[in-house]
Amino acid sequence: MxxxxxxxxxPIYGLMAEFHDSEELIAAAWRVREAGYTRIDAYxxxxxxxxxxxxxxxxxxxxxxVLIGGIIGALAGYGLQYWVSVIEYPLxxxxxxxxxxxxxxxxxxxxxxLFAALSAVFGMFFxxxxxxxxxPVFNVPRFALASRDRYFLxxxxxxxxxxxxxxxxxxxxxxxxxxxxxxx
Amino acid sequence: MATIDDGMREGVAAPLPKPYKPPVVAPGHxxxxxxxKISSVVLRRTPKWWYVGFGLSFMLLMLFLFSVTxxxxxxxxxxxxxxxxxxxxxxxxxxxxxxIGHAGTLISAILLLLRQEWRTSINRFAEAMTLFAVACxxxxxxxxxxxxxxxxxxxxxxxxxxxWPQFRSPLIWDVFAVxxxxxxxxxxxxxxxxxxxxxxxxxxxxxxxxxxYGFGAMGWRGSxxxxxxxxxxxxxxxxLATPLVISVHTVVSFDFAVGQVPGWHATIFPPYFxxxxxxxxxxxxxxLAIPLRAAFNLEDFITTxxxxxxxxxxxxxxxxxxYGYMAEIFFGWYSGNLYExxxxxxxxxxxxxxxxxxxxxxxxxxxxxxxxxxxxxSPFWLFLISMVVSVGMWLERFIIIVxxxxxxxxxxxxxxxxxxxxDWSTFIGTMGLxxxxxxxxxxxxxxxxxxxxxxxxxxxxxxxxxxxYTTAPEQEPGIPTNPPTNPGAVP
Numbered sequence: 001m002x003x004x005x006x007x008x009x010x011p012i013y014g015l016m017a018e019f020h021d022s023e024e025l026i027a028a029a030w031r032v033r034e035a036g037y038t039r040i041d042a043y044x045x046x047x048x049x050x051x052x053x054x055x056x057x058x059x060x061x062x063x064x065x066v067l068i069g070g071i072i073g074a075l076a077g078y079g080l081q082y083w084v085s086v087i088e089y090p091l092x093x094x095x096x097x098x099x100x101x102x103x104x105x106x107x108x109x110x111x112x113x114l115f116a117a118l119s120a121v122f123g124m125f126f127x128x129x130x131x132x133x134x135x136p137v138f139n140v141p142r143f144a145l146a147s148r149d150r151y152f153l154x155x156x157x158x159x160x161x162x163x164x165x166x167x168x169x170x171x172x173x174x175x176x177x178x179x180x181x182x183x184x
Numbered sequence: 185m186a187t188i189d190d191g192m193r194e195g196v197a198a199p200l201p202k203p204y205k206p207p208v209v210a211p212g213h214x215x216x217x218x219x220x221k222i223s224s225v226v227l228r229r230t231p232k233w234w235y236v237g238f239g240l241s242f243m244l245l246m247l248f249l250f251s252v253t254x255x256x257x258x259x260x261x262x263x264x265x266x267x268x269x270x271x272x273x274x275x276x277x278x279x280x281x282x283x284i285g286h287a288g289t290l291i292s293a294i295l296l297l298l299r300q301e302w303r304t305s306i307n308r309f310a311e312a313m314t315l316f317a318v319a320c321x322x323x324x325x326x327x328x329x330x331x332x333x334x335x336x337x338x339x340x341x342x343x344x345x346x347x348w349p350q351f352r353s354p355l356i357w358d359v360f361a362v363x364x365x366x367x368x369x370x371x372x373x374x375x376x377x378x379x380x381x382x383x384x385x386x387x388x389x390x391x392x393x394x395x396x397y398g399f400g401a402m403g404w405r406g407s408x409x410x411x412x413x414x415x416x417x418x419x420x421x422x423x424l425a426t427p428l429v430i431s432v433h434t435v436v437s438f439d440f441a442v443g444q445v446p447g448w449h450a451t452i453f454p455p456y457f458x459x460x461x462x463x464x465x466x467x468x469x470x471x472l473a474i475p476l477r478a479a480f481n482l483e484d485f486i487t488t489x490x491x492x493x494x495x496x497x498x499x500x501x502x503x504x505x506x507y508g509y510m511a512e513i514f515f516g517w518y519s520g521n522l523y524e525x526x527x528x529x530x531x532x533x534x535x536x537x538x539x540x541x542x543x544x545x546x547x548x549x550x551x552x553x554x555x556x557x558x559x560x561x562s563p564f565w566l567f568l569i570s571m572v573v574s575v576g577m578w579l580e581r582f583i584i585i586v587x588x589x590x591x592x593x594x595x596x597x598x599x600x601x602x603x604x605x606x607d608w609s610t611f612i613g614t615m616g617l618x619x620x621x622x623x624x625x626x627x628x629x630x631x632x633x634x635x636x637x638x639x640x641x642x643x644x645x646x647x648x649x650x651x652x653y654t655t656a657p658e659q660e661p662g663i664p665t666n667p668p669t670n671p672g673a674v675p
Binding site: 055084146 | 357367407413438
């Protein structure tokens with residue numbers, strides 16, 4: 001927790017500024033980054049690449065997770081068929097080879113896709129920390145508009161530079177429509 | 185309507201004029217208005233016609249339940265299948281339904297990768313259609329088993345019998361392909377719904393709805409970090425679903441092509457089946473979209489341009505299907521094989537010749553009307569043509585399955601096939617299942633992807649694509665059209 005002002009108000013989660021326009025939000029996010037804040041996040045009604053860049057959230061580990069998932073799926077699929085057809089339950093049908101790899105490609109392919117898709121979805125949930133039943137940002141009444149047409153910028157109180165009054169004044173300078181304290 | 189970006193946004197040079205294209209969203213919409221309009225369909229009171237439509241569909245669903253109960257009591261003998269036609273309505277309907285599903289994945293995955301933004305307003309319900317069609321399709325192989333309660337034997341699992349599936353068989357490939365397809369379609373659909381469920385959670389007036397949508401949204405809050413992972417996941421899923429959808433109907437066609445029955449044993453089958461699936465699927469998307477846009481006044485989002493584009497896809501895939509018919513005839517003739525040639529003659533002159541001519545009329549002749557703009561832009565004609573195509577594609581599977589099986593190599597074992605009452609009642613019953621699910625879906629979930637629509641309206645600052653869309657006047661900025669104290673406000 002950073003040192004707040006002398007007053008003994010309950011600690012807050014952070015400060016949230018509201019914007020009308022995605023361009024204003026992007027400009028504000030860059031100003032906040034330049035001012036040295038690191039623990040920031042933005043909330044938008046739809047994905048905006050520039051916002052991810054401006055808030056520093058533009059690296060995702062997901063492709064790697066999906067690649068690993070796909071490889072595991074392929075190995076598991078082929079391995080299962082090899083083990084069943086060659087070792088555990090060999091069936092001689094018209095003298096065809098037990099290890100009939102061309103026939104095994106199809107289930108292998110399907111298993112690759114299945115595992116990769118499951119890793120994509122559950123990997124995304126894991127990286128995003130979902131499901132999350134409670135989050136302090138929902139304590140700001142106007143935050144309901146983040147899923148409609150408003151854009152929000154949050155500075156986390158755990159940011160080393162965070163100062164309840166100073167940061168508030170700084171955010172107010174970025175011409176938002178409102179600045180709100182986010183209670184825990 | 186402006187066809188070029190008038191350079192209102194600083195730092196963006198006005199691009200060269202492009203030829204006029206009708207907009208994908210009617211002019212005047214902003215992220216706020218699309219949110220209100222689409223979510224109001226779900227949040228307002230249930231219209232009366234919905235009860236009528238759902239009631240009728242539910243009655244058909246009960247017919248399905250009745251038919252299946254009788255089937256379980258009596259066995260597959262109640263159907264028309266017998267030697268030599270052991271694959272009748274159940275496999276025809278399986279292939280028909282699963283084919284319909286393919287258009288949904290094509291729209292949501294392939295058109296996403298090809299950056300066809302017009303897909304945005306139709307992808308959600310096309311995906312729902314996929315899911316429900318796959319659910320209907322999945323019923324048939326299981327019901328056809330004879331002992332459907334042992335359906336889990338199809339999956340490889342360690343069991344006390346010490347037996348394992350035969351992985352060299354196309355039927356086991358089908359199990360893997362269809363179950364993967366169902367799973368991936370469900371995941372894709374759900375992932376797409378999460379941000380919209382969050383919107384509904386924030387706007388629902390009713391406490392119960394708020395909680396239910398809240399569970400579905402899983403605490404989604406639209407954070408930049410979340411969106412980035414989300415977009416990555418969505419794109420990867422699209423990339424995975426694209427080869428998957430091609431593989432599914434390819435595997436379905438292997439069920440036939442790997443066998444040696446004349447009329448089945450042809451290398452043209454995989455591409456021809458995939459094209460046929462997309463063809464039938466777009467016909468079904470149009471069949472659903474045309475009444476829905478009229479019922480919910482969604483002409484702003486599902487515009488004439490969408491109908492035209494879908495008609496064009498239908499025409500193109502329809503021509504591939506016709507090419508498939510010609511290739512089949514050529515292969516049969518060029519093979520010089522007595523049985524292959526007989527199969528062709530039997531289709532054109534045998535006991536099922538009228539089915540074959542009706543198939544050509546529905547699939548090859550009628551869709552040629554789509555060359556004309558007049559038919560492509562008329563919802564009425566499109567609706568009619570897409571119905572004809574659906575019938576045609578059903579007949580195609582009937583011809584492939586029945587005419588190939590009923591007279592094969594041994595004339596002593598020839599026979600005829602006819603669907604019984606129970607065949608028809610099961611088929612019509614699955615339509616009830618499909619329509620009931622569609623009615624529930626349009627009532628409780630947003631049938632158009634709200635968050636994706638927000639990205640394509642002009643006020644979203646979509647500068648790079650500006651030329652595609654008409655520039656809307658900014659809404660009055662000071663007026664909170666939807667104050668949080670009354671989040672369910674509906675215009």
